[in-house]
Each structure stands twice: as C-alpha cells, then as structure tokens.
Amino acid sequence: MSFPIDGTTRVAVIGLGYVGLPLAVALAKSFDTIGIDIKPERIAELRNGEDSTHEIEPERLKTSSLKLSSDIADAADSDIFIVTVPTPVDKANQPDLGPVRGATRAVASVLKPRERPPLIIYESTVYPGVTEDVCGPILEELSGLSRGKDFFLGYSPERINPGDKVHTVDKITRVVAGETPAVTDAMSRLYGSITSGGTFEAASIKAAEAAKVIENAQRDINIAFMNEIAQIFNLDGISVYDVLAAAETKWNFLKFSPGLVGGHCIGVDPYYLSYKAQQLGHLPRVVLAGRSINDGMGAFVADRVHDYLQRAAKVLVLGLTFKEGVPDLRNSKVVDVVNRLQWLGHDVTIHDPLARAAEAEEEYGLSIDTDALSPERRYDAVVLAVPHPHYVDMSGDALGALVAPGGVFADIKGVWRGRAIAGDPHRWQL
Secondary structure, three states: OOOOOOOOOEEEEEOOOOOHHHHHHHHOOOOEEEEEOOOHHHHHHHHOOOOOOOOOOHHHHHHOOOEEEOOHHHHOOOOEEEEOOOOOEOOOOOEOOHHHHHHHHHHHOOOOOOOOOOEEEEOOOOOOOHHHHHHHHHHHHHHOOOEOOOEEEEEOOOOOOOOOOOOOOOOOOEEEEEOOHHHHHHHHHHHHOOOOOOEEEOOOHHHHHHHHHHHHHHHHHHHHHHHHHHHHHHHOOOOHHHHHHHHOOOOOOOOOOOOOOOOOOOOOHHHHHHHHHHHOOOOOHHHHHHHHHHHOHHHHHHHHHHHHHOOOOEEEEEOOOOOOOOOOOOOOOHHHHHHHHHHOOOEEEEEOOOOOHHHHHHHHOOOOOOOOOOOOOOEEEEEEOOOOHHHHOOOHHHHHOOEEEEEEEEEOOOOOOOOOOOOOOEEEEO
C-alpha cells in the first residue's frame, strides 16, 4: 500500500508545547495542518499570536496558515496524526504514560474506515515497545479498526532543544520508522519536506524509540561524571572549571559541564530506559548511578552554601527554570536547591525573569519575587542557579550590590569566573 504525501495531505499535530508547536508551524508551510491541544487557554494565546514557550516568534505565528483547536473532532479528516505530548515520570520515577494514552484515546475517537488509511505517528519519548504494544492496542480497541489494514503506526523521536535557535525543527536530521516499508517511506517524505537535515530510516519502530531514549541517557551519564568529579575536587578546594579548562585542551576530551540536570528530557528519559531494562531482567547500574548523582546535586549545592553561612541567613536564588533562556519549569532541579536551603533554616528569595509565577506556585508552591534585585535588597548569599542572559550580563557593581558584607556568591555554572565583583565577596563555584 502506498501513502501519498502531497498538497492534499492533511496533518494533525496533537499537543502544542515545546515540541508540537514548532513542528505544526513547519508542517503548515507545505500541508493542510491543524494543531490540537487540550488546553483552551493555550489555543487562545496561540490565536492571539502569543507563544508562552518562546519557541515561535509572534509574527511568524500570526502569519502561519496553521489551524488551531482544542477539539479533536476538528481533526477527524486528517490523513496523518502526530502525537507530541509529554512523557513525564511519577513520584516514584516510573514512566507516566497518561498523556500518551490520553492522546491515543483522543485519536481513536475520530478514526474511521476510509479509502486512504491514516498514519498515526508518535514523537513522544518512550521506552521501546510503547508505540506498538501500548498505543496500537488502544487504537484498535477504541476505534474497532485493524492496525496494519485500517490504520498504520510510525515513530519519529522529537529532537527539540528548548531555547536552541540553531538546531531547529527545520534543520535537524529526523529519524523515522514505520511498521511497514511503505509507512517508513511516507514518513521520510513527510519529514524530509520540512527539514534540510534529511531523514534516517531506522530498522524498526523499537530501534527508533530506543535511539531517542539513549540520546538523553548518554548526556545524563556524562554530566553525572562531571558532577561527581566536581564533588571530589570540591573536597580538595579545586574548582572543576579550572580542571576542565586544562583538560579540554586535549583533542579527544569530551566537553560536558557539571550542574543541575532536570527538564523534561535528560532528567526523565534515563528512567524510561531503566524501567525497560528492569522489565527485561537487567539492572542498569550505570544509568541509575548517573541519575542518582544528578538527582543529588541540588542538595549538594545547598549544603555547600550552608557550610559557608553556618547560620540561618537570607539567600537569593537566581533562576528557577530547568535551563537558561527558557521559561520551562518542568522537573527543575533548582527546586531541590530551594527546598534544601529552606529545610536548613534559610530565608530563600527566588528571582527569575522568564518563569511564570503562577506556574511556579501551582507546580512547586514557590513564589517568584520580581523585586528581588532592587538596590535596597541585600542577601547573605546569592546562588546563580540558572545562567539566564539577564544574569550573565549584570555588571560587577550590580552583582556586588546584592551581597551583604561578608556574604557569598555561589556560581554553579561558573559564568562569573574571572569577573570583578564590587566589594570582593567570597565566591564559591563547582
């Protein structure tokens, strides 16, 4: 069976977050595309040309031909459904497939027999087997249709890096895999039409799922090594950044940096891999050890700040999002720093120029103080947790004005190394 990919192809993207929106906007340039999101407020802001994720510029969003809806029924006639919903973990760090199952049930509700069988493609990060063994049966059961006859499955792992304006959806190589060669070919033509990076046809859907989950697990393990050596060198009074500056002069030294590793990918995907490994009867020692080290970095940083202060003090934490330059608060490990400092008895103030205050309150019960950098405010410790450009560009005088006499600067990412700071406060970095 062939699957035409041409000007008549209708595409629906399910989930319009950091992954789905850029994809939908790119597809809308070549295809009749509709974006579906279960949150009416998200659809409303996008219709107003506003993207709270800051991935798509207002003008580009306003001029896009992308149709928007919170009702899956509006996508019923689509030839291709692409699921781009989040795949978080629960409190026990077990995979939470709730959003994927929910999106799958929504798609199933509008599937119907047709001359051109639809393709259902998943981009959400999952462990190997979810597309075919979890989503496929749900689609069949709820729609009454037969997979491989009335509809077909495919998988193409998302590779969006929030805040990255270089490796965008229209430039990266896309891995594609369908349950038949014809599906894979159709996916290759679909994604190939929107990216200059070309496509790679994986050997199977499971291979494509596995490729995605190890991409981030690999980064997690490498960063965990950096975090562990940072802790080791800290005991000897050596900054890991001084060590790395020397080590990176070797041609084959891998350039990773220590820090807080959270977010919806690197901080989550290793748990999907370890879950699958344990299902197969294998204990993934390296994967779990890396995650354990990275999950403990927030407490390590807070404890080092406390060691310096040796008393209950006023602490300013700069940045709450999971990485610099984005408003994304999901799985932010800065929360661990804040919670530990508060547990140790400190009065913690949080500032972040990008994070949404309502989301911080709802997700973590934390308040963002927009006036925290006022000239009259001073703190016993300032912790640069997230190097947003706003903080990186601050002058030495402005930085010095934040610290009370005898206070300390804790520069987790080492972005202020070598910079003169007014008052010459004590400085600590990994």
